[in-house]
Every structure is written in C-alpha cells, then in structure tokens.
Amino acid sequence: MTALPFSSTPLSPALLDNLASLGYHSMTDIQAQTLPLILAGKDVIGQGKTGSGKTAAFALGLLHNLNVQRFRVQSLVVCPTRELADQVAVEIRKLARAIHNIKVLTLCGGAPMGPQIGSLEHGAHIVVGTPGRIEEHLRKGRLSLNEVNTFVLDEADRMLEMGFEQPLQYIVDHCPAVRQNLLFSATYPAKIEQLAQHVMHNPEKITVESTHDHATIEQYFYEVDDNAMRMQATQKLLLHFAPSAAVIFCNTKAQCQELCDSLRQCGFDCGALHGDLEQKDRDRTLVRFANQSMSVLVATDVAARGIDVDHVDMVINYHIAHDPEVHVHRIGRTGRAGNKGVACSLMSYKESHKVNALEDYLNTTVEPTDLPNDNVFGNPVKRAPMVTIQIDGGKKSKLRPGDILGALTAKDAVKGAQIGKIKVTAISAYVAVERKAANTALKVISEGKMKGRQFRARKLTK
Structure with missing residues (x-):
C-alpha cells in the first residue's frame, strides 16, 4: 500500500x-x-x-x-x-x-x-x-x-x-x-x-499492525527451572548479546526491583521502573534510559507505558506475559525505526499454559533454545556510553538547554560532540555527557556559573 x-x-x-x-x-x-x-x-x-x-x-x-x-x-x-x-x-x-x-x-x-x-x-x-x-x-x-x-x-x-x-x-x-x-x-x-x-x-x-516489521525481531525462548536460574539466565543473555539498550519485563513490582538490584551488583547500568517508585525516581530513570546513560531498564508492563525510545535493541521477558497481546506489545519495544532487535523469553513448565496460548495467538510453535554457556561470564559488561548530570535548577531559574551547553563548551573543557540530550524541567535539568568527559563536565557546572549564579550538580548513578 x-x-x-x-x-x-x-x-x-x-x-x-x-x-x-x-x-x-x-x-x-x-x-x-x-x-x-x-x-x-x-x-x-x-x-x-x-x-x-x-x-x-x-x-x-x-x-x-x-x-x-x-x-x-x-x-x-x-x-x-x-x-x-x-x-x-x-x-x-x-x-x-x-x-x-x-x-x-x-x-x-x-x-x-x-x-x-x-x-x-x-x-x-x-x-x-x-x-x-x-x-x-x-x-x-x-x-x-x-x-x-x-x-x-x-x-x-x-x-x-x-x-x-x-x-x-x-x-x-x-x-x-x-x-x-x-x-x-x-x-x-x-x-x-x-x-x-x-x-x-x-x-x-x-x-492496524505495529508500524515496525516483526521480521526485524529475532525471537528466542529459553527453559528455566526456578528464580535463581532466571536471574543467571538474564545475566548470561545480557553478556552474550551485549545490547546498547535492553528492556526487561517482569510481572510484579517485587520481581522488578529484585532483578534490578541483582544486575547492579553484577556491574550493569540498570534501573527499575514500577508503581512503588516516587515520581522523582521515575523521572530520573526515564531520563537516563532515554539519553543512553542507562543500558538496562527493568520494568512492569504498566510502568513501561509512555516510554518511547527507538534505540532499544533487546527485550527480555523475565516471565511469559499473562496475555499473548501483551507479549506482542512487549517485544514491539525493539526492532523499531528500521533497526534489528532481539526478544528473549524465559519460561518454566509452570508457564506451559501461557506458552500454549502464545502459540495459538501467533500461530506458531515455540521451540526452546539453549542458553549461552558459562564462558559468557568472562565477557565484559557493556557499560552505557553516557553519564547523566543532574543540575538543581530548571525553568523556574530561567535555565535553558543553551545555557548548559554554553557553560560546558565555553572554554573547550568538553567538546560539543561529547554532549548528548539535555532536558530541562521546572526545577531540575539533566545533561548526558560521554562517560570519559563526565567528571570534567561535573566540575565545570559545579564550579562555574550559569545565569550569573552557581548551581549544585551531581552524577546520577542509580
């Protein structure tokens, strides 16, 4: 057409x-x-x-x-x-x-x-x-x-x-x-x-069908026995595929936070998004994921609504979704804007009824794939390329993106090409900077002036 x-x-x-x-x-x-x-x-x-x-x-x-x-x-x-x-x-x-x-x-x-x-x-x-x-x-x-x-x-x-x-x-x-x-x-x-x-x-x-072609999404299903195996399998998949941006879907808020904490301990730049978070924490998490200073987002389905990020190259279903339509919606987070994507789903024998419903809905047979072997634990964790700096000043302080960009590049301390997305809200501002330039950028903002005054700033790490 x-x-x-x-x-x-x-x-x-x-x-x-x-x-x-x-x-x-x-x-x-x-x-x-x-x-x-x-x-x-x-x-x-x-x-x-x-x-x-x-x-x-x-x-x-x-x-x-x-x-x-x-x-x-x-x-x-x-x-x-x-x-x-x-x-x-x-x-x-x-x-x-x-x-x-x-x-x-x-x-x-x-x-x-x-x-x-x-x-x-x-x-x-x-x-x-x-x-x-x-x-x-x-x-x-x-x-x-x-x-x-x-x-x-x-x-x-x-x-x-x-x-x-x-x-x-x-x-x-x-x-x-x-x-x-x-x-x-x-x-x-x-x-x-x-x-x-x-x-x-x-x-x-x-x-209408999704705007992206599901042929651009490679789907894999993996069998797991218990929660400990799910967590290890998730780590293996992240180390094997090394995504730039991954969304992991959990069915409950508790699973979401537990998995996020575990992945952080393994060195992943990870954040959680679920209904128990305070609004300021939700905002920071969304900003970091959108500006590529967080590479792994663990979320519940409801909390993930509203995320509109085209650079997601991997989705992991920590559990099979309760509804086949939700599964299709989840994996549709990747493979967008003409890009390739990978969707990995973890399943146990207790979820066989969900798998059967998914097979009926997709009119296909789910064939389990072997998980990557233990050698992947020797792979380095892929870090997010950017770091977010939060500034304690925003629109109410008359702060604009141009002020932040100008302050960072004024004395060539930070190159323009090293600066990513800048977002200014009512009382805060967020700027993404390449990881190797983050300390310099923080020093410039903390010790310098914008709009004739100093602003407190910090790196967001979780």
Missing part, C-alpha cells in the same frame, strides 16, 4: 507547512485510516501498538477543530501515566507551532498542585492529563469541561488495568453530551468494548 501524504487531507496550509518542516510527509497506516475520519468529526476507536503514530493522528484532529480565539478548554486528552501525558503534550505543542497563542496544559498526579492551579486560572485550549488529577481539579471546581468538543482516551486499556474506571466515569459525566470521542488502545479486551459503548456514539473501529 502506497503511503498517503498529509496533503491529501483537509488540514490547513499552516498545519501542513509545519508538518513538512518537521519531516512529516507521509502518513503511517493508523494516521491514513483514522485521520480522515477524525477530521470528518466521527467517533473513532484506533487499535495500534506503541510507535504507530496515533498521537499525531488525534493531535492533528484537535488542532484542526480548535478555535484559538475562544480561550476555553476545547479538547481533553486523558492518559494513564504522567510520562505518556508529557510526551503527548510535547507532540501537540510541536504540531501546533504554526498556530499562534495556543495553550496546552498538563494536569498529572505526582506533580505539584500549586503551579497547576495557577495555570488553570489563566486558562487553556487543550488539557492533557491523568484521570485522578483531572478528577481532583473537577471536584474542586478549578477545571471546567463545559466547552469540550473533543475527548480523547489514550492507552485506554492501561487506564482500565490501573483501576481508573471511576475517575473516567466522573470525567465523562462532566463533558458535554455532544462531543467527538477518540479512543486509542494497544489491545481491545471486553472492558474496552464496554467503555466504548458507554462513552462513544457509533464509532468507527480501525485496527
């Missing part, structure tokens, strides 16, 4: 010009199938995997229908996690660059309430947030959804898995009865169908 250009849609010239400047010329499958329906005002259910381009599909629909002159909340996007909400808001702002004076506001749990209250008082056109925090602002009378014309549920399956039915019901009850509804979900269990029947009006359902 020939990729359709965005110019084939009725989007405004300003939006089309901005898409071209961003390098977005042709639509992905889910965009080509859903965007015309969205622009026509239809209710749409889009089922597609992470990386399918669904965010741009609904974001362009919101922007196409927006009346900038009317400073009221006209579109509401609800996401399961703060990380995903932040990514969606960034994407909307990027696509909205051609529209002047547009305001996109994020309302997420785990973030301070005060700044959100202040932002709500000033108004917004589009709100992106998590169910619990949106509900809280509604109950306090700080947020009005009376003029919402487009309601979006992103990663709807995960919202129900996380128990957000009640907040979602409350939010829906506070939206106008006449509105456009867009629901996007990686999977489509019965609960999602029930939600769609309640929220939507004669929706069009579009299902």
Whole structure:
C-alpha cells in the first residue's frame, strides 16, 4: 500500500507547512485510516501498538477543530501515566507551532498542585492529563469541561488495568453530551468494548499492525527451572548479546526491583521502573534510559507505558506475559525505526499454559533454545556510553538547554560532540555527557556559573 501524504487531507496550509518542516510527509497506516475520519468529526476507536503514530493522528484532529480565539478548554486528552501525558503534550505543542497563542496544559498526579492551579486560572485550549488529577481539579471546581468538543482516551486499556474506571466515569459525566470521542488502545479486551459503548456514539473501529516489521525481531525462548536460574539466565543473555539498550519485563513490582538490584551488583547500568517508585525516581530513570546513560531498564508492563525510545535493541521477558497481546506489545519495544532487535523469553513448565496460548495467538510453535554457556561470564559488561548530570535548577531559574551547553563548551573543557540530550524541567535539568568527559563536565557546572549564579550538580548513578 502506497503511503498517503498529509496533503491529501483537509488540514490547513499552516498545519501542513509545519508538518513538512518537521519531516512529516507521509502518513503511517493508523494516521491514513483514522485521520480522515477524525477530521470528518466521527467517533473513532484506533487499535495500534506503541510507535504507530496515533498521537499525531488525534493531535492533528484537535488542532484542526480548535478555535484559538475562544480561550476555553476545547479538547481533553486523558492518559494513564504522567510520562505518556508529557510526551503527548510535547507532540501537540510541536504540531501546533504554526498556530499562534495556543495553550496546552498538563494536569498529572505526582506533580505539584500549586503551579497547576495557577495555570488553570489563566486558562487553556487543550488539557492533557491523568484521570485522578483531572478528577481532583473537577471536584474542586478549578477545571471546567463545559466547552469540550473533543475527548480523547489514550492507552485506554492501561487506564482500565490501573483501576481508573471511576475517575473516567466522573470525567465523562462532566463533558458535554455532544462531543467527538477518540479512543486509542494497544489491545481491545471486553472492558474496552464496554467503555466504548458507554462513552462513544457509533464509532468507527480501525485496527492496524505495529508500524515496525516483526521480521526485524529475532525471537528466542529459553527453559528455566526456578528464580535463581532466571536471574543467571538474564545475566548470561545480557553478556552474550551485549545490547546498547535492553528492556526487561517482569510481572510484579517485587520481581522488578529484585532483578534490578541483582544486575547492579553484577556491574550493569540498570534501573527499575514500577508503581512503588516516587515520581522523582521515575523521572530520573526515564531520563537516563532515554539519553543512553542507562543500558538496562527493568520494568512492569504498566510502568513501561509512555516510554518511547527507538534505540532499544533487546527485550527480555523475565516471565511469559499473562496475555499473548501483551507479549506482542512487549517485544514491539525493539526492532523499531528500521533497526534489528532481539526478544528473549524465559519460561518454566509452570508457564506451559501461557506458552500454549502464545502459540495459538501467533500461530506458531515455540521451540526452546539453549542458553549461552558459562564462558559468557568472562565477557565484559557493556557499560552505557553516557553519564547523566543532574543540575538543581530548571525553568523556574530561567535555565535553558543553551545555557548548559554554553557553560560546558565555553572554554573547550568538553567538546560539543561529547554532549548528548539535555532536558530541562521546572526545577531540575539533566545533561548526558560521554562517560570519559563526565567528571570534567561535573566540575565545570559545579564550579562555574550559569545565569550569573552557581548551581549544585551531581552524577546520577542509580
């Protein structure tokens, strides 16, 4: 099927010009199938995997229908996690660059309430947030959804898995009865169908395969007996394949943290991502994994939603997923953007029913592979190429990425090519620096000045 250009849609010239400047010329499958329906005002259910381009599909629909002159909340996007909400808001702002004076506001749990209250008082056109925090602002009378014309549920399956039915019901009850509804979900269990029947009006359902070709993913299955063997097998696989970036999926938070601690002791640059972490620790972990200063991320399925990293070259299923669709979604984290990927799954005889379900779902036979032999323990641990430096200053201190880059390269102490991603949040900033230049960079930032003052800084190691 020939990729359709965005110019084939009725989007405004300003939006089309901005898409071209961003390098977005042709639509992905889910965009080509859903965007015309969205622009026509239809209710749409889009089922597609992470990386399918669904965010741009609904974001362009919101922007196409927006009346900038009317400073009221006209579109509401609800996401399961703060990380995903932040990514969606960034994407909307990027696509909205051609529209002047547009305001996109994020309302997420785990973030301070005060700044959100202040932002709500000033108004917004589009709100992106998590169910619990949106509900809280509604109950306090700080947020009005009376003029919402487009309601979006992103990663709807995960919202129900996380128990957000009640907040979602409350939010829906506070939206106008006449509105456009867009629901996007990686999977489509019965609960999602029930939600769609309640929220939507004669929706069009579009299902597309993942944007990456699963032929680019090599799958291996390994037999293990117990937890100790799983841990050793995981270490062997990491030493054998030596991935630049690996995601290991665990079924429970306790397994996730235990495995992460064990891998750290073996010398891996490893971090855990699960529901028991404080928000600041989740943020640091995500920053380090995205900027390549952490090479192994151990995560639960729910916590991993919202991670959008194309350079993952290996996925390990520490246990077989409870649901075959979840397995497919997990391994779809690798082999993206045209890259090759490896997916390794550990299985025991106790999981034979899950393996059988997976074979039926994939219409294939799972053939176990022998684990690498013990010689791999002589292989060096592949370290992450970068180190993250956290700076105790951010947007509230008027700190910008250019200030950090300028400070590091001013006296040629650190080369520009040695500096990776820079992320500035409200009260902190993070800069990735090549490992061999990390100590120098830390000294420059700690002892030098930015914006006429000194900032405390430290290397993030876990």
